[in-house]
Amino acid sequence: MPHSLTRRGFLAGLSAGAAGVGLAACSPGDAGPAAAPGNRIPGEDGDGVPDRGRSTVPFDGEHQAGIATPFQAHLNLVAFTFSDGADRGAARRLMRLWTEDARRLCDGLAPLGDLEPEMVEAPANLTVTCGFGSGFFDVIGRPEERPEWLGPLPEFSLDQLDDRWGEADVVLQLCSDDPVTLSHATRHMIRAAVDYVSVRWFQQGFLNSDGTRPDNGTPRNLFGQKDGTVNPRTREELDELVWIDQGPAWLHGGTSLVVRRIAMNLDEWEMLDRTSREMVIGRTLGSGAPLTGEREFDEPDFAATDSYGLPVIDPASHVARSRNPTDAPYERIRRRAFNYDLPPEPGSGQTSNAGLVFICFQKNPLEQFVPIQRRLDEKDRLNQWIVHIGSAVFVCPPGVEGEVGDGERSRDAYWGAALLED
Amino acid sequence: MPHSLTRRGFLAGLSAGAAGVGLAACSPGDAGPAAAPGNRIPGEDGDGVPDRGRSTVPFDGEHQAGIATPFQAHLNLVAFTFSDGADRGAARRLMRLWTEDARRLCDGLAPLGDLEPEMVEAPANLTVTCGFGSGFFDVIGRPEERPEWLGPLPEFSLDQLDDRWGEADVVLQLCSDDPVTLSHATRHMIRAAVDYVSVRWFQQGFLNSDGTRPDNGTPRNLFGQKDGTVNPRTREELDELVWIDQGPAWLHGGTSLVVRRIAMNLDEWEMLDRTSREMVIGRTLGSGAPLTGEREFDEPDFAATDSYGLPVIDPASHVARSRNPTDAPYERIRRRAFNYDLPPEPGSGQTSNAGLVFICFQKNPLEQFVPIQRRLDEKDRLNQWIVHIGSAVFVCPPGVEGEVGDGERSRDAYWGAALLED
Numbered sequence: 001m002p003h004s005l006t007r008r009g010f011l012a013g014l015s016a017g018a019a020g021v022g023l024a025a026c027s028p029g030d031a032g033p034a035a036a037p038g039n040r041i042p043g044e045d046g047d048g049v050p051d052r053g054r055s056t057v058p059f060d061g062e063h064q065a066g067i068a069t070p071f072q073a074h075l076n077l078v079a080f081t082f083s084d085g086a087d088r089g090a091a092r093r094l095m096r097l098w099t100e101d102a103r104r105l106c107d108g109l110a111p112l113g114d115l116e117p118e119m120v121e122a123p124a125n126l127t128v129t130c131g132f133g134s135g136f137f138d139v140i141g142r143p144e145e146r147p148e149w150l151g152p153l154p155e156f157s158l159d160q161l162d163d164r165w166g167e168a169d170v171v172l173q174l175c176s177d178d179p180v181t182l183s184h185a186t187r188h189m190i191r192a193a194v195d196y197v198s199v200r201w202f203q204q205g206f207l208n209s210d211g212t213r214p215d216n217g218t219p220r221n222l223f224g225q226k227d228g229t230v231n232p233r234t235r236e237e238l239d240e241l242v243w244i245d246q247g248p249a250w251l252h253g254g255t256s257l258v259v260r261r262i263a264m265n266l267d268e269w270e271m272l273d274r275t276s277r278e279m280v281i282g283r284t285l286g287s288g289a290p291l292t293g294e295r296e297f298d299e300p301d302f303a304a305t306d307s308y309g310l311p312v313i314d315p316a317s318h319v320a321r322s323r324n325p326t327d328a329p330y331e332r333i334r335r336r337a338f339n340y341d342l343p344p345e346p347g348s349g350q351t352s353n354a355g356l357v358f359i360c361f362q363k364n365p366l367e368q369f370v371p372i373q374r375r376l377d378e379k380d381r382l383n384q385w386i387v388h389i390g391s392a393v394f395v396c397p398p399g400v401e402g403e404v405g406d407g408e409r410s411r412d413a414y415w416g417a418a419l420l421e422d
Numbered sequence: 423m424p425h426s427l428t429r430r431g432f433l434a435g436l437s438a439g440a441a442g443v444g445l446a447a448c449s450p451g452d453a454g455p456a457a458a459p460g461n462r463i464p465g466e467d468g469d470g471v472p473d474r475g476r477s478t479v480p481f482d483g484e485h486q487a488g489i490a491t492p493f494q495a496h497l498n499l500v501a502f503t504f505s506d507g508a509d510r511g512a513a514r515r516l517m518r519l520w521t522e523d524a525r526r527l528c529d530g531l532a533p534l535g536d537l538e539p540e541m542v543e544a545p546a547n548l549t550v551t552c553g554f555g556s557g558f559f560d561v562i563g564r565p566e567e568r569p570e571w572l573g574p575l576p577e578f579s580l581d582q583l584d585d586r587w588g589e590a591d592v593v594l595q596l597c598s599d600d601p602v603t604l605s606h607a608t609r610h611m612i613r614a615a616v617d618y619v620s621v622r623w624f625q626q627g628f629l630n631s632d633g634t635r636p637d638n639g640t641p642r643n644l645f646g647q648k649d650g651t652v653n654p655r656t657r658e659e660l661d662e663l664v665w666i667d668q669g670p671a672w673l674h675g676g677t678s679l680v681v682r683r684i685a686m687n688l689d690e691w692e693m694l695d696r697t698s699r700e701m702v703i704g705r706t707l708g709s710g711a712p713l714t715g716e717r718e719f720d721e722p723d724f725a726a727t728d729s730y731g732l733p734v735i736d737p738a739s740h741v742a743r744s745r746n747p748t749d750a751p752y753e754r755i756r757r758r759a760f761n762y763d764l765p766p767e768p769g770s771g772q773t774s775n776a777g778l779v780f781i782c783f784q785k786n787p788l789e790q791f792v793p794i795q796r797r798l799d800e801k802d803r804l805n806q807w808i809v810h811i812g813s814a815v816f817v818c819p820p821g822v823e824g825e826v827g828d829g830e831r832s833r834d835a836y837w838g839a840a841l842l843e844d
Contacts, residue, residue, distance in 0.1 A: 053630075073601065073631070115696045116646040118708060122630065179495065179628040180642060183763040183776070187644075187688060190773055199773070202765035206601035208475075208544065209495070209631060220602060222609075224538040266609060274537045286540060341605040343624035351612055351621070354605070 053122030053178060059106040061399040062253050062411070066127030067334065067361050068238055071219060071228070072175040075205040075338040076186040077259060077357060079133075079168030079392065080197035088140040092420040094196040095130075098172075099400055099414035101192055102128035105185045114188050124178035126185055130415045131257045131394030135169040145248060145419060149256065149366045150395050156377035158387065165261045165390020168200040173257070173359065175336075177209065203261065203390075205338025205357040218288060218296065221339055222354045223269055223385070225281055226288030228335050229296055230323075242334045244363050250418035253398030253411075255361045258333075258369050261390030264355040269385045280381040282319030290319060318382040321375050331371050333360040355386070365393055475544030475600060481528040483821040484675050484833070488549030489756065489783050490660055493641060493650070494597040497627040497760040498608040499681060499779060501555075501590030501814065502619035510562040514842040516618040517552075520594075521822055521836035523614055524550035527607045536610050546600035548607055552837045553679045553816030557591040567670060567841060571678065571788045572817050578799035580809065587683045587812020590622040595679070595781065597758075599631065625683065625812075627760025627779040640710060640718065643761055644776045645691055645807070647703055648710030650757050651718055652745075664756045666785050672840035675820030675833075677783045680755075680791050683812030686777040691807045702803040704741030712741060740804040743797050753793050755782040777808070787815055 057065045082090070101111035106126050110117040120126075137146035152167060172189055176182040190199060207219040218226040232241050239245075244254050269277070278284050282291055282300065290300035292312050300319055304312045313320055324331035341354040362368035376383070397419065401411040412418055479487045504512070523533035528548050532539040542548075559568035574589060594611055598604040612621060629641040640648040654663050661667075666676050691699070700706050704713055704722065712722035714734050722741055726734045735742055746753035763776045784790035798805070819841065823833040834840055 115692075115699075116707065119642065119646050124631070178631045180630045180644075180761065183628075183644060183761065187763070187774060187776075191689075191692065194773060199766065204765075206605075208602045209546070209600045220541065222602075222605060224541050267613075270537075270613065277537070285538065339602065339605065341609070343626075344621065351616060352609060354609075 053124050054108065055125050055177075056106060056108060056123050057125050057127050059103045059128075060401045060411075063243060063255070063399045064129045064396055064415075065106070065399075066129035066173055066175055067242065067255060067336075067396070068233075069125070069127050069175070070217070071207050071336060071338075072125050072127070073177045073207050073209040074175065074179050074182045075203075075336075075357060075359075076172075076174045076182055077203040077205070077359065078172045078174070078186060078190065079200045079202075080170045080172075080193065081200045082135070082139045082169045082197050083195070086139050086196055088142070088420060088422070090196050091136070091140050091416075092414075094170075094193055095415045095417070095420060096413075097192055098128075098130065098189060101188060102130075103400075103402060105188065111188060111192070113192065116184065119184040120181060122178050122181055124176045124181055126174070126176040126178075126181055128185065128189065129173040129175075129257075129396060131171040131173070131396045132416065133167055133169045133171065133392065133394050135167070139169060140420060142419065145250070147247065147251065147256070147395055149364050150393055153258070153365065153370060153373075153391055153393060156373055156388065158377050158383055159391070160387050160389055161391050162261075162389050165201055165203070165392070167392045168394075170197060171257065171259075171392070171394045173336075201390075203259070203340070203357045205340050207338055221337065221356060222264060222266060222341060223281075224277070224285050225283065226296060227337055227356075229283075229288055230332070232332055232334050237332075238334065241330070241332050241368070242361050242363060248419075250397065250412075250416070251395065255334075255363065255396050256365050257394040257396050258360050258362070258365050259390070259392050259394075260356075260358040260373075260388050262356040262358050263353075263387050263389050265350075265385045265387075266352040266354055267350055279314055280317060280385075282313045282317030314381065316379050316381050318376070318380050321380045322372055324372070328371070331368055333362045333368050333372065335360045355389075361396070475546050476530065477547050477599075478529060478545050479547050479549050481525045481550075482823045482833075485665060485677070485821045486551045486818055486837075487528070487821075488551035488595055488597055489664065489677060489758075489818070490655075491547070491549050491597075492639070493629050493758060493760075494547050494549070495599045495629050495631040496597065496601050496604045497625075497758075497779060497781075498594075498596045498604055499625040499627070499781065500594045500596070500608060500612065501622045501624075502592045502594075502615065503622045504557070504561045504591045504619050505617070508561050508618055510564070510842060510844070512618050513558070513562050513838075514836075516592075516615055517837045517839070517842060518835075519614055520550075520552065520611060523610060524552075525822075525824060527610065533610060533614070535614065538606065541606040542603060544600050544603055546598045546603055548596070548598040548600075548603055550607065550611065551595040551597075551679075551818060553593040553595070553818045554838065555589055555591045555593065555814065555816050557589070561591060562842060564841065567672070569669065569673070569678070569817055571786050572815055575680070575787065575792060575795075575813055575815060578795060578810065580799050580805055581813070582809050582811055583813050584683075584811050587623055587625070587814070589814045590816075592619060593679065593681075593814070593816045595758075623812075625681070625762070625779045627762050629760055643759065643778060644686060644688060644763060645703075646699070646707050647705065648718060649759055649778075651705075651710055652754070654754055654756050659754075660756065663752070663754050663790070664783050664785060670841075672819065672834075672838070673817065677756075677785065677818050678787050679816040679818050680782050680784070680787050681812070681814050681816075682778075682780045682795075682810050684778045684780050685775075685809050685811050687772075687807045687809075688774040688776055689772055701736055702739060702807075704735045704739030736803065738801050738803050740798070740802050743802040744794055746794070750793070753790055755784045755790050755794065757782045777811075783818070 057069050104111045105120055108121050108123045134151040137143050174186050218228050221227040242255050244251050288296040292301035292304045306312050337356045337358045344350050344353045397416040479491050526533045530543050530545045556573040559565050596608050640650050643649040664677050666673050710718040711720055714723035714726045728734055759778045759780045766772050766775045819838040
């Protein structure tokens with residue numbers, strides 16, 4: 001990738017680039033006589049963005065945004081590989097640059113080198129979340145700092161993993177309620193980093209959009225299920241399950257990110273009648289209530305039986321198998337799963353190519369995601385219609401804070417600062 | 423494609439399919455004792471969809487919806503090829519089925535054979551628009567009815583067309599402000615048609631989402647330009663430019679759909695400074711005003727010169743070249759262009775794979791789209807950064823109407839009825 005693709009690098013050569021366009025200098029400020037009224041449309045010539053678009057999620061804080069944050073409608077999850085020869089200094093420069101740029105984008109401001117402020121003026125709850133893969137710790141020459149859980153997950157018997165969705169050095173999770181803002185922000189972050197990293201894979205996803213989502217807040221996946229009902233949400237739950245508070249100090253307030261790409265076979269799922277679909281899941285499709293309850297957030301009663309003495313919720317249903325055992329309250333995860341729906345791959349014989357970019361956060365994947373997935377891999381009626389085709393694990397450093405005065409800084413100045421400083 | 427993938431066909435074999443799941447019969451209505459209150463979240467256990475999501479665009483009418491309709495945020499444009507042996511009867515059955523299903527989806531109702539009403543309860547301005555390709559008229563055995571303009575466009579010197587985005591027998595343009603509704607509706611229409619047609623290509627696109635779009639209504643493309651400022655909008659303009667009122671009666675009220683896939687080179691575009699970008703286009707990036715004006719809808723003044731006597735709007739700029747000559751007021755088109763932004767193709771050496779799914783409607787492409795595109799192909803500064811990589815042309819039959827009483831039907835009962843009846 002030529003250096004000049006980085007605008008920071010390119011700014012110096014700008015006059016040459018502009019001349020290359022071959023246009024005479026002329027300033028819009030010198031515009032000619034005021035034009036005729038033309039076909040101006042009433043109410044169509046302001047430049048404002050509605051309040052909803054201006055809505056922002058604070059970038060700075062104890063933890064990174066985009067983890068406890070309510071789901072936005074659109075996801076770009078981008079994994080990167082470091083360039084040959086990259087070292088701790090390169091990682092530090094990249095993290096400084098990315099942190100600064102992400103903060104401005106999330107605030108609705110153009111980062112340095114981004115000449116299109118109009119493209120970011122509607123952040124629409126943009127968040128940018130960064131994670132480090134296993135290889136990151138080799139690049140920075142600090143393998144001893146690698147969390148013991150960071151790296152490929154243990155194999156599951158039903159996995160059909162494709163390396164093209166595999167482990168990577170760094171990941172960015174970008175989410176927004178506006179797809180154009182998301183596209184532009186993602187583009188900026190990729191371009192800003194071309195001197196350091198290149199894209200390894202790029203996973204895009206979506207949920208019911210802000211303003212059309214059912215008002216209980218739980219979006220639906222492409223099997224029609226409400227997905228994410230039992231998500232930990234409260235501060236207490238997140239402290240217990242998500243935010244790391246042990247081990248090296250640089251990691252306190254951080255978490256782990258697991259991404260699984262899960263293909264969902266719509267062709268075969270749709271052959272089931274509704275009752276069968278609900279029995280597979282253990283919840284109703286309408287309200288998302290457990291089959292033993294009336295409302296989405298009712299607790300499932302796994303002991304309840306019907307008039308034939310059979311369990312109302314099948315013990316092999318997805319809800320029964322995924323629920324943490326009462327003696328393991330710690331086996332829960334914070335999910336952020338987005339749908340994908342792409343054109344079918346040529347020759348696949350399928351009419352769809354859909355599924356989930358299943359992202360989850362937890363203190364320790366080996367103690368939280370893995371035991372849940374082991375239960376599901378062993379037995380889950382849903383396995384007949386889904387298959388895990390991608391897997392990667394990252395560690396998310398804690399939150400940051402921007403410019404401070406003379407006082408002591410209470411948080412990292414940039415992502416991973418406490419890990420990356422010499 | 424096995425017949426059983428069609429739910430209509432599958433309904434008969436349902437009991438076998440359900441048994442295949444291997445679950446004992448049990449009804450959610452027989453649920454056990456009321457579950458404990460659990461972790462119900464205040465305000466999170468209703469099932470309603472906000473009003474914005476319920477917003478609908480009328481399906482029935484003199485013209486098909488999705489043409490004069492204001493832009494929605496998301497596009498799925500799906501082109502199909504007829505199965506071997508398909509004939510006029512097959513085309514008729516397909517159009518009856520699709521019209522009926524599309525109407526229900528746009529009304530927020532599940533079509534026959536769709537067991538997931540929850541997935542369509544937020545139409546979010548869903549529209550479904552149908553067009554016939556050149557091959558359609560051979561399939562139905564009525565080549566004499568093929569409009570003389572229907573078929574591949576004349577070649578343009580800068581085209582780099584890829585056949586994978588080429589001509590097809592039928593097209594559906596589905597648009598909605600909710601990506602999950604759009605995905606489900608598209609999926610339904612593809613599945614409902616598997617006995618008749620298979621997918622040839624599938625183009626997805628997006629615009630600033632409803633509620634975050636700049637309040638003048640013109641969304642931005644990925645070069646940061648407001649795109650679609652001079653679109654015909656009024657009833658008079660649409661009658662003059664879009665709705666066909668001559669030729670065979672079956673086509674009155676219809677139009678033509680041209681889709682061009684236009685790749686945009688972000689890597690190189692971003693090397694330009696802002697002034698150069700604006701000179702290439704002939705409009706400012708901020709408001710979208712012509713360089714001779716102050717507001718988006720001001721008429722460009724192509725005669726205006728600056729203090730050096732040079733034209734303020736470069737005669738080779740995109741706005742100057744695309745503007746219809748004063749002696750050809752008819753050379754205008756109704757645009758519905760959506761952005762695409764996909765992972766870069768492996769080995770492309772690019773950091774982006776972005777552009778436009780450029781859709782336009784007009785009475786006659788040879789008299790409207792073609793002369794405009796010929797001017798642009800001959801000279802347009804923007805050509806340095808864009809390339810047309812796909813092209814297809816369709817004829818959209820007029821609008822339809824649903825069930826009527828004993829009275830005379832004033833419109834087709836289904837798409838193309840007047841063309842397809844024996």
